[in-house]
Amino acid sequence: MNELLNYQKSIPIRYTVDVFVAGGGPAGLAAAVAAARQGKRVYLAEAGGSFGGSGTIGLVPSFAQFTDGEHFLADGIGREVYEKLYGYPARENERGFKPFSVERLKEVYDEMATAAGVQFTFFTRLVDVIAVDGKVEAVILTSKSGLFAVKASVYIDCTGDADLVEWAGGETVYGDEEGVAMPATLCSLWANIDYSRIDQHATSRLVEAFRDGVFTKEDRHIPGIQWTDPKKGIGGGNIGHVYEVDARDERSLTDAMLEGRRTVREFQRYYSEYLHGYEDMHLCYTADLLGIRESRRIVGDYVLTGADFIVRASFNDEIGRYAYPVDIHAMKPDNASFAAFEKEYHTLRYGVGESYGIPYRALIPRGLTNVLTAGRCVSTDRQMQASIRVMPGCFITGQAAGVAAALAVEQSGEVRAVATVALQGKLRELGAYLP
Numbered sequence: 001m002n003e004l005l006n007y008q009k010s011i012p013i014r015y016t017v018d019v020f021v022a023g024g025g026p027a028g029l030a031a032a033v034a035a036a037r038q039g040k041r042v043y044l045a046e047a048g049g050s051f052g053g054s055g056t057i058g059l060v061p062s063f064a065q066f067t068d069g070e071h072f073l074a075d076g077i078g079r080e081v082y083e084k085l086y087g088y089p090a091r092e093n094e095r096g097f098k099p100f101s102v103e104r105l106k107e108v109y110d111e112m113a114t115a116a117g118v119q120f121t122f123f124t125r126l127v128d129v130i131a132v133d134g135k136v137e138a139v140i141l142t143s144k145s146g147l148f149a150v151k152a153s154v155y156i157d158c159t160g161d162a163d164l165v166e167w168a169g170g171e172t173v174y175g176d177e178e179g180v181a182m183p184a185t186l187c188s189l190w191a192n193i194d195y196s197r198i199d200q201h202a203t204s205r206l207v208e209a210f211r212d213g214v215f216t217k218e219d220r221h222i223p224g225i226q227w228t229d230p231k232k233g234i235g236g237g238n239i240g241h242v243y244e245v246d247a248r249d250e251r252s253l254t255d256a257m258l259e260g261r262r263t264v265r266e267f268q269r270y271y272s273e274y275l276h277g278y279e280d281m282h283l284c285y286t287a288d289l290l291g292i293r294e295s296r297r298i299v300g301d302y303v304l305t306g307a308d309f310i311v312r313a314s315f316n317d318e319i320g321r322y323a324y325p326v327d328i329h330a331m332k333p334d335n336a337s338f339a340a341f342e343k344e345y346h347t348l349r350y351g352v353g354e355s356y357g358i359p360y361r362a363l364i365p366r367g368l369t370n371v372l373t374a375g376r377c378v379s380t381d382r383q384m385q386a387s388i389r390v391m392p393g394c395f396i397t398g399q400a401a402g403v404a405a406a407l408a409v410e411q412s413g414e415v416r417a418v419a420t421v422a423l424q425g426k427l428r429e430l431g432a433y434l435p
């Protein structure tokens, strides 16, 4: 137990707004833009130096499916991002991963937030929350200029780690029964790949490489290097796992960054010495943000579960539907864990046109009155988190949280006073898929 220090200070209230958003990943960007477009004063604080979270600062190289193969599920803000990013109309029948240029994605997000009139600062981190009887009164932020406070009517937690909910006294859970979350990945950016010569699956010579001592752990799961710009030989690496990282602890995150960088170098040796087309590959960069797949999840008014996934659940207070498979990466680098992952990933997946509903209640943290969440920390069990966590899912929950927050502002910030019909009506106007 550390020695304690009492610390008291008067700090400026730098923003008084309708809606405060913590975190500018895909969920936070969508929430802030959606609320601002409803005419609300919005301030967003992002700890990093750009919007996009794991997808930009974390170098995650591709979008998961936006559609169920028939319907564009991430419609509204998701469609807008897609069309601005790729420069052609969204395709309803596309269910695969879609690689992207990280710099173009940053540009798209910057333009959307600025045009919507969102006030935002980068390098600004939420560090504390003042809440009384479940109502958040103010949040405390730190930035280069020092500590300051923000007051809002509604607060949206898009930190991915549920920092705001946790520090407001809301209920959260972390990882599996033993409190272990799925492994993280330090993503990477590569050049000089000869895509014309790639003719093997990335895992095809892994066992040989294990035998040759290339790797310090026997990780059988390689999501892969995505072809982000094949003509220029550029690829985005989602390769290597770091196990048992605690996303709530900077010491664990620091160790994981070191291990992540070591792991990337091991994969560089594997790809360049064992696989065709990668012989001259060049490592340009490893991300400054560790790729955290799973962290705290809020416990909300409804907990969306794997059982809901299986029955393709529908809800009266649905704010959208989504369809990505249950993708809990192997928890250990061994054969048995990999086999369990493969079985679930290939079983818990949908056919064309199938999806599950996301109830508004899954965005509302139990015990808090003026707080919403969006993104990978919404109220789910682990199986459902492993589906809804991907970026198009975050656009769906982010957009809904932003619109709901704008409506809640008219109800003194009470997120439970938002009428479902009004919320769904506004979301439909934005194009949301609500059959």
Ligand SMILES: Cc1cc2nc3c(=O)[nH]c(=O)nc-3n(C[C@H](O)[C@H](O)[C@H](O)COP(=O)(O)OP(=O)(O)OC[C@H]3O[C@@H](n4cnc5c(N)ncnc54)[C@H](O)[C@@H]3O)c2cc1C
Binding pocket: 022, 023, 024, 025, 026, 027, 028, 045, 046, 047, 048, 051, 052, 053, 054, 055, 057, 060, 061, 062, 063, 064, 065, 097, 124, 125, 126, 127, 158, 159, 160, 161, 163, 184, 185, 186, 187, 238, 290, 291, 292, 293, 374, 375, 376, 377, 389, 390, 391, 392, 394
């Ligand atoms: C390795 C890896 C591979 C993945 N592959 C894919 C894929 O192929 N396709 C796909 O669609 N999805 C993929 N995902 C999932 C997806 O990238 C994330 O789940 C998604 O980005 C989550 O969005 P979010 O907005 O909830 O959180 P994040 O993207 O994590 O963004 C959270 C933001 O909040 C900021 N923040 C955190 N705490 C604070 C604080 N206290 N104060 C202020 N700011 C804060 C962070 O800096 C960050 O920018 C992958 C994830 C990982 C880790």
